[in-house]
Amino acid sequence: MSAKGKLGQLQRTFHPAISFERDGDAVSVSVDPSEKKGPALWGLSRSLLNNMVVGVSQGFSKVLEIQGVGYRAAVKGNTVELNLGFSHPVSYELPEGVSAAVEKNTVLTISGADKAAVGQVCAEIRAWRPPEPYKGKGIRYQGEYILRKEGKKK
Structure with a gap:
């Protein structure tokens, strides 16, 4: 088909x-x-x-939000460059048919015609730095709620 x-x-x-x-x-x-x-x-x-x-x-799109001090994203051609607190930037090569756009350095929009490909790209990018429960730093989907933990008590 x-x-x-x-x-x-x-x-x-x-x-x-x-x-x-x-x-x-x-x-x-x-x-x-x-x-x-x-x-x-x-x-x-x-x-x-x-x-x-x-x-x-119509196409499909998903929005990823990057939260954390110094965390940012940039699109260079067919590559997404991510600074996620590692000692080196992370480069992610986009597959054919999927495109990315960045707003304000911390909002990454992934779009394309194939719903499965868009979802897979978002999942692979999010896997580099999933949101952590104490400070909420990491890459999350737009509108995703992260259950926050209290941390140590004195």
Whole structure:
């Protein structure tokens, strides 16, 4: 199955028990009734196809916030440069079809047509410095709440 739109083209192969029928602008997904995992495959295939159509028409984006003294990000071509408190800057090469933009040095926006690729890039960047529970320093998703701990008592 393939989807083509203003943001590019995506292709995906589906399980052989899944079949698609197109009626004008609508696409219906059906599954072979003899397949044991039929309902799960039907729901998964419907969601994957929907994500492909939305991705090539509107696109997906996630926002990462960087919190910490001296923590910052910069985009240089197809590479994201991160200063995360290590003795060296971290360079992350973006895969094809995914782009990044930085606002105010601490807000990183990852966008692209493939929802899975955007989520994977965000997860790999966040893995360099996940938010810690005492001071809240690290890379977090926008709107993510970090449960804070109290620390030592005297």
